Amino acid sequence: MKLTIYPKNKNKVHQLIKFLSEILNICKSVNVAPILDSSLAVFLYTKDRTIKVNDIDLNCPGRYFPKILKALRKSGIKSKIKNHTIRCTKGNLKIEFGDPDYWYPEVPIESDEILEIDNHKIRVLKLDSLILFYRIGALDLKKQLPEKQRKYEDVLHKINILKSYEQKALNAK
DSSP, X not given: OBOOSOOTXXXXXXXXXXHHHHHHHHHHHTTOOOEEEHHHHHHHHHOOTTOOOOSEEEEOXXXXXXXXXXXXXXXXXXXXXXXXXXXXXXXXXXXXXXXXXXXXXXXXXXXXXXXXXXXXXXXXXXXXXXXXHHHHHHHHHHTTTTTTHHHHHHHHHHHHHHHHHHHHHHHHO
């Protein structure tokens, strides 16, 4: 997979990809290979330009967090661990590493797609796992209504986009 078309917030995505390349250099230096998930993964599969990618989310077992955090800080990237997540920021850019064993233990963390960015190859969460990931997220957000209404609707929209893409892919076979 290569990013050849972009979501509606193209400029932000360009900046995020550049930041992601820095993060992946650091991951490589500590022998950690995260998996891409969330909005950017949804966009990569569906190419739906209505999707807005505001940040980048990576999946990485929590046991690697200490060495990732140490390497990030050594490189001067602002980062912190909170709620089983490493948050990396650079200005208005945000990349997070989530621990799948904590957040989504029932989601198989598998990949059959690779995104090429600069000199990096990053695995992308498998389509069926990504759909399950969003379904679990929707159930959690539903418990937090009405204050999470907008986020809940956004997650439902992504589930619908993914299911539509999945159906088209099945029909094409």
